[in-house]
Amino acid sequence: MAQAVPQTAELIAPPSWRTVDFISDLHLHASEPATFAAWQRYMQGTPADAVFILGDLFEVWVGDDAVSPTGVKFEDRCAQVLGQTAGRLSVFFMHGNRDFLVGPGLTALCNTALLADPTVLVFEEQRWLLSHGDALCIGDVDYMAFRQQVRSLEWQRDFLAKPLPERQVIARGLRAQSEARKQTGAEYADVDTATARAWLLAADAPTLIHGHTHKPARHDLNDGLTRVVLSDWHIAADPFDAPRADVLRLSADGLRRIDLLQTELP
Numbered sequence: 001m002a003q004a005v006p007q008t009a010e011l012i013a014p015p016s017w018r019t020v021d022f023i024s025d026l027h028l029h030a031s032e033p034a035t036f037a038a039w040q041r042y043m044q045g046t047p048a049d050a051v052f053i054l055g056d057l058f059e060v061w062v063g064d065d066a067v068s069p070t071g072v073k074f075e076d077r078c079a080q081v082l083g084q085t086a087g088r089l090s091v092f093f094m095h096g097n098r099d100f101l102v103g104p105g106l107t108a109l110c111n112t113a114l115l116a117d118p119t120v121l122v123f124e125e126q127r128w129l130l131s132h133g134d135a136l137c138i139g140d141v142d143y144m145a146f147r148q149q150v151r152s153l154e155w156q157r158d159f160l161a162k163p164l165p166e167r168q169v170i171a172r173g174l175r176a177q178s179e180a181r182k183q184t185g186a187e188y189a190d191v192d193t194a195t196a197r198a199w200l201l202a203a204d205a206p207t208l209i210h211g212h213t214h215k216p217a218r219h220d221l222n223d224g225l226t227r228v229v230l231s232d233w234h235i236a237a238d239p240f241d242a243p244r245a246d247v248l249r250l251s252a253d254g255l256r257r258i259d260l261l262q263t264e265l266p
């Protein structure tokens with residue numbers, strides 16, 4: 001199935017940036033306090049000039065009105081971390097398949113910038129293609145149809161017009177479906193190599209950085225093209241069977257992977 005290559009946005013890093021971090025797939029949720037704590041510590045301590053969050057920061061996001069003026073709910077605490085971090089460095093947010101309803105309400109509140117998917121970052125005269133990655137998993141036909149539906153303005157307008165509690169019920173149902181599918185052990189489609197190559201060639205970028213698949217790796221796509229995959233942050237996972245809480249850090253020396261959990265061990 002031929003896929004149209006999406007229009008690629010471009011972001012040129014200001015010359016003052018020395019270090020840029022990429023993270024994704026934190027899936028922040030009130031039921032996973034260890035992940036929230038690790039993320040908060042990371043955001044407070046990173047020496048980067050900019051943090052790019054490449055989707056699925058939140059396990060679920062039903063609308064920006066989930067943030068309340070009380071400041072005590074889980075969403076409020078997440079917004080506070082974003083806002084505090086954006087006070088000392090640049091924070092960019094790209095939608096994932098869980099938090100595609102993050103809107104201008106949250107980004108304005110937290111002083112973060114919303115990034116189109118995909119976006120090319122131009123840093124030190126090199127081009128880096130950034131994406132969440134779900135749109136590249138074209139083998140998952142059911143998900144691609146769902147994605148097209150929920151990314152439409154019409155669907156989003158209808159959904160956001162529902163009362164907040166009703167949206168929360170719908171989101172819980174979708175999350176339960178997703179958990180049930182995980183329990184079956186069914187394989188998820190991975191990024192389609194031909195599509196990834198087409199995106200890279202269209203963007204004139206040698207390297208794609210993405211998340212979504214929770215399969216951290218570096219794949220050689222031939223002809224000098226590379227696909228680098230971020231890890232998830234499922235710190236409470238049992239068994240703990242994959243690298244987690246990775247940061248990809250870009251500087252003049254290139255791109256390197258930092259294992260936050262490893263570096264925190266004594």
Ligand SMILES: [Mn+2]
Nearest residue numbers: 056096097212
């Ligand atoms: Mn995802």
